[in-house]
Every structure is written in C-alpha cells, then in structure tokens.
Amino acid sequence: MSTFSGFLDEIEYVSIDRFTQLNFRSKAFFLSHCHTDHMIGLNEINSEVQLPGSLYLSEISKVIVQRRYPAVKNLVILKIGEATPISFAISECDEIDQSIGRTSVTAIPAGHCPGSVMFLFEQGNKRILYTGDFRLYREDIEGIIALKKFHENINLDCLYLDSTFLSLDYAYFPKQRESINTIIELTEKWLEANPKNICIIRPTAMKWRKLAANDIHYESHAEVPNSYSVCYSNHSSHDEIKFLIQYLRPKIVKLNVVPNNVCQKNAMYGVLDEITKEYQTDEQKIDMEVQESKCIEYNFHRITSIATKSSISLEKDEISLLKVKKRRRI
Ligand SMILES: [Zn+2]
Incomplete structure (x- = not known):
C-alpha cells in the first residue's frame, strides 16, 4: 500500500499518484496505474473541481480513468519510452522558477x-525515477533503453522505489508465468474431475516468506479439500528490487511503501543500506543517512505526539529502537 505523498523533493509543481486538495498546488499530474491507493482524490473531481493541470498517464490507464471517473478532464497519453516535454498549467501571476519549462517525462x-x-523525470541535470508499483525481472530491466544510460555512465539523482517486498523474508518469488502455469494445471485437474466443479482464484504473495528458487510455490489445505494457495506477485521480490537499485546506482533512494510499525520500518531501511553500500560513495552514504534520519525523526515526533495526545503508551522496544536509530544517524 503506497505511503507516498505525491510530491517529489527535487522537482516542483508535479504530483504523482495523489490528487487531494493538498496536491492542488501542483501544475502537472501523473498517474502510474489504476489501483485505488494510487488514485486517491480522483473521486473528488467533478464539473466544478478539476485538477489544476493536465493528468499524464498510459493509454490503458486513460481508458480506465475515463470509465471510472468521467469528470476528470485534460488526460494526456504518454507514449512508452519517449521523452515528452511536460506542459505546466502556469498563469501569468505565478512566480515560479523558469527551469520547469525544461522538464520532460x-x-x-x-x-x-x-x-x-x-x-x-529529467529537468536540466536532474534525473529522477519514480517506479510506482512494479514487477520487473533482471532481463526486463536490462532491456529498457531509457534506463541503460544510468547503468553505463550517467547519475540517477533519486529513485522513488516500490518497497512493498524490500525484506529478506521475500528474497525470491516465482515468475508470474510459472505461477500462472501452476494455476492452470491445478484448475484443469479439478475441472476434469467433474464438469460441475468450479474454481475460485485468489493468488497471493504475502504469505510466502522465505521461498527459494527450487521450492514448490503452492500448497494444498488439508482443512478444505482441493483448495490451494499459489504464490503470485505483482510486486518485485527483494532480489529483483536489489538488482534494479544496483543496476541504476541512484545517489539516493526514497521508499514509497513504508510500514507503520517502527521495527519493520527500521528493518526495511537496514536492508536498503545493505544494498546501496555496495556502490555508493561516502558522500552519497551521508546523503542517504540524512534522508533516512529525516524519515525516522518524523516518525519519532509523530508517534510520541500521538502517544502524548491520546495517552497511548509506546512499547519500550519501540522507543529504544527509535533512540538508537537517532543516535546512529547523528
Ligand atoms: Zn498497484
């Protein structure tokens, strides 16, 4: 579930995957895909309240948005792989940095x-990649022409990352094709046994911790005959995320899916540090630590202020972990 605010720290006046009133100070909008946690605010758009700028999206997303939110206007289709200049909705009284005129996506x-x-996003020398949610394998990533330059010689300034499975518990997932083949095999067997049998399909990856490449990625349930769980993921595994980060070598990585639980959150940043330390310079490591400590500080103040206001007692472990993390960052 995305926890991203919609704003990029590096490029002003754009909002991605968030369309609330808070985002209305932006002058161009972007939708990565049509899942509800990425479309927050679009349901509030009507004939009187419109986004104050164009909404850039893929051809398929445009069809879905038009059906689901017909009141949303100014939809602009982006051609895959083509750098497109962004048109910001700027009025004459807006006093804004002229550099936004040189921004492409x-x-x-x-x-x-x-x-x-x-x-x-590219603006002057700044280059920012926002992944949205993604499931890409090594061979997919190596085949993307727009990303090759970052692997070869150009710096990617910041990567806004889908971190849903940035955990060693989810190091490996079977490829989607393997999972689909398993689902087909199991359903065929069941339907052939009796033409009156039916299938209900609910694939999931969340329960599949500690899976390895040669493990069987489905299991039957003794309590419900002919009921199976199949590991199928629309998000990249830890190993796939690791490959993307180390392929692109971004100076800074910011996480788009951050758990509320402090221990899980710290663990996620620990995993990220392990991945980035293999290529980052000392200067970049410090920048990353500053970014992470901002996030930890924010969390510390938010939790302690919530606890004070509502008399919630924090677990001792949570407080000490926060303090340890703060000390380490300072
Ligand atoms: Zn999604």
Missing part, C-alpha cells in the same frame, strides 16, 4: 498491472 513499462508505468 518518459513512461517506462512497470509490469505491475495493465497500463502500469514508471516515470523518468
């Missing part, structure tokens, strides 16, 4: 659901 397939894309 490239949509890159994200492999998450129909129409899902990543956005590569």
